[in-house]
Amino acid sequence: xxxxxxxxxxxxxxxxxILKITEQIGNVAATANVxxxxxxxxxxxxxxxxxxIAHLSRSIALLQQKQLxxxxxxxxxxxxxxxxxxKSVGCAPKG
Numbered sequence: 001x002x003x004x005x006x007x008x009x010x011x012x013x014x015x016x017x018i019l020k021i022t023e024q025i026g027n028v029a030a031t032a033n034v035x036x037x038x039x040x041x042x043x044x045x046x047x048x049x050x051x052x053i054a055h056l057s058r059s060i061a062l063l064q065q066k067q068l069x070x071x072x073x074x075x076x077x078x079x080x081x082x083x084x085x086x087k088s089v090g091c092a093p094k095g
Contacts, residue, residue, distance in 0.1 A: 008045035012038060028062050033071035035059035036080060043087060056084040 015038040022030040035055040043052035063070075063077045070076045 008041055012041045012046060015041060027072070028066045029068055029070070029072040032059040032062045032068070032080070033073045033075065035062075036071060036073075036075060036083070039083075039087075049087065053084065053087055056080060056087065060084060 015034055019031065019034045019038065022034055036059050039052040039055040039059070042048040042055065059071065060077065060080045062068075063080065068077070071080070
């Protein structure tokens with residue numbers, strides 16, 4: 001809701017709170033998804049690229065460690081890797 005309303009700081013806070021929950025219950029696919037979404041908000045909306053890269057790196061590591069082909073939303077490990085690669089060179093597409 002906050003994201004759609006343009007309140008990106010609140011959206012990032014909400015994702016951070018959801019992240020804690022997914023970690024507590026041990027849902028790795030959901031955690032990877034939340035990390036990806038948090039990274040998108042941090043980078044595209046708040047300009048916090050270093051934090052976004054850290055979250056993307058963590059999402060990739062989780063998916064690889066658990067040998068999961070995709071996160072809870074169905075986004076593939078390759079999509080996480082591609083987004084990180086683009087973000088690392090500063091040209092990730094918005095959206």
